[in-house]
Amino acid sequence: MVRKSKGRQKVEMVKMPNESNLQVTFSKRRSGLFKKASELCTLCGAEVALVVFSPGKKVLGELEAEKKRGEELIQMRKASQAQCWWENPIEELSLPQLEQLKAALEELKKNVAKQAEKIMIQNSGPPQFLGASSSSGGGINLPFDLQSAGFNPNMMPPHGYNNPGFGRGFY
Amino acid sequence: MVRKSKGRQKVEMVKMPNESNLQVTFSKRRSGLFKKASELCTLCGAEVALVVFSPGKKVLGELEAEKKRGEELIQMRKASQAQCWWENPIEELSLPQLEQLKAALEELKKNVAKQAEKIMIQNSGPPQFLGASSSSGGGINLPFDLQSAGFNPNMMPPHGYNNPGFGRGFY
DNA sequence: TTCGCTATGATTAGCAA
DNA sequence: ATTGCTAATCATAGCGA
Numbered sequence: 001m002v003r004k005s006k007g008r009q010k011v012e013m014v015k016m017p018n019e020s021n022l023q024v025t026f027s028k029r030r031s032g033l034f035k036k037a038s039e040l041c042t043l044c045g046a047e048v049a050l051v052v053f054s055p056g057k058k059v060l061g062e063l064e065a066e067k068k069r070g071e072e073l074i075q076m077r078k079a080s081q082a083q084c085w086w087e088n089p090i091e092e093l094s095l096p097q098l099e100q101l102k103a104a105l106e107e108l109k110k111n112v113a114k115q116a117e118k119i120m121i122q123n124s125g126p127p128q129f130l131g132a133s134s135s136s137g138g139g140i141n142l143p144f145d146l147q148s149a150g151f152n153p154n155m156m157p158p159h160g161y162n163n164p165g166f167g168r169g170f171y
Numbered sequence: 172m173v174r175k176s177k178g179r180q181k182v183e184m185v186k187m188p189n190e191s192n193l194q195v196t197f198s199k200r201r202s203g204l205f206k207k208a209s210e211l212c213t214l215c216g217a218e219v220a221l222v223v224f225s226p227g228k229k230v231l232g233e234l235e236a237e238k239k240r241g242e243e244l245i246q247m248r249k250a251s252q253a254q255c256w257w258e259n260p261i262e263e264l265s266l267p268q269l270e271q272l273k274a275a276l277e278e279l280k281k282n283v284a285k286q287a288e289k290i291m292i293q294n295s296g297p298p299q300f301l302g303a304s305s306s307s308g309g310g311i312n313l314p315f316d317l318q319s320a321g322f323n324p325n326m327m328p329p330h331g332y333n334n335p336g337f338g339r340g341f342y
Numbered sequence: 343t344t345c346g347c348t349a350t351g352a353t354t355a356g357c358a359a
Numbered sequence: 360a361t362t363g364c365t366a367a368t369c370a371t372a373g374c375g376a
Contacts, residue, residue, distance in 0.1 A: 007349025008372045016214050025372080026215040027344080032370060033211055036204050037221075042184050044197040045226040048204075052211070053218035178366025179355045192355085198361075199354065206353095 026055060197226060 016022040030052055037048045053059070059067070187193040201223055208219045224230070230238070 005348055005350095005372080005374050008351050008370080009349095010351065011214070011372070013210065013213050015216055021372085022215050023343085026211070026217060028371060029207070029211050029215070030217070033204070033207050033219075035370095036200070036207055039184065040197070040200050040204055040223070043182070043187050044193050044200070045186055046197060046201070047224040047226075049220070049222040050208075051220040055216040055218075175358085176356055176365050176367095179353080179368050180366095181368065182355070194360080196355080203353065 022055070193226070 016025060033052065034050065037050045040046050041048050187196060204223065205221065208221045211217050212219055
């Protein structure tokens with residue numbers, strides 16, 4: 001009778017050189033690992049969280065999505081920075097940028113002057129009751145301003161809080 | 172020669188009844204699990220995250236802190252809710268609460284009237300240039316209002332983004 | 343890729359210290 | 360709580376399909 005297999009052989013604890021062997025071993029050992037984790041849960045009532053990512057170059061869906069998202073955000077940040085070039089120090093602006101900025105400032109000056117003129121005209125007209133419309137517009141949920149009525153609500157500032165929530169079991 | 176041990180015996184996959192056995196088994200199997208996870212990393216280049224919580228009633232430091240924090244927040248929410256009783260439906264308020272609310276509303280009415288009077292007095296006085304102070308106060312970083320100057324900055328809304336960052340290795 | 347097989351290496355239950 | 364021992368069970372490398 002011919003020996004079909006030499007049976008399990010010892011393996012050196014280094015990264016496996018053979019790629020296809022590595023894939024098979026990964027698959028088998030991963031399931032073994034999850035089984036062990038599950039058993040630890042059941043036998044001992046421990047709480048275990050386990051995440052395993054495939055070794056291949058082809059990252060898992062979720063991770064890939066995360067990375068993509070990260071790159072998107074970097075792009076967005078760059079774009080928004082490019083659109084806000086005028087926030088940079090004056091010395092770093094190019095000549096066309098400086099010219100554009102100068103034109104914008106002149107336009108702004110005109111607008112400010114116009115607005116001032118408008119307000120002066122309003123003030124010289126017949127007096128109106130502005131208090132009601134301007135002050136009652138502040139609250140949304142409350143029809144009245146409790147602070148000004150002597151209350152001290154002392155509201156809690158919003159406080160971020162995340163519960164990671166490791167459930168019993170393994171993932 | 173006397174047998175010192177019956178050797179390894181099969182165990183049922185249910186929670187171990189004997190507490191001290193359970194502790195020993197937990198300790199041994201946990202180290203085994205970590206070893207397996209480590210080996211999966213080394214052999215296959217996989218990325219593994221592993222967290223194990225002790226089964227005992229005495230929770231680990233971090234978890235305990237989290238729970239404490241959670242309870243604190245609940246307390247705080249309760250307290251703030253108690254301080255905002257006037258936000259509850261009218262039918263749910265007690266008599267003293269209703270009386271306090273009535274007094275507060277009367278006080279508020281007086282304040283509103285006073286404020287209206289004040290504004291009317293201002294408007295009837297000598298005209299002042301209010302445009303500069305009111306319109307230039309809008310920006311903090313920008314000394315001028317680019318929107319009104321014809322620019323379209325199109326700023327990105329702030330967008331929360333968390334990178335969990337699973338590192339290579341096991342924990 | 344995943345499956346079953348089998349011989350063998352690795353893990354661990356039960357004790358004792 | 361952790362360590363060492365022993366014998367038995369369990370996990371899996373290597374192979375073939």
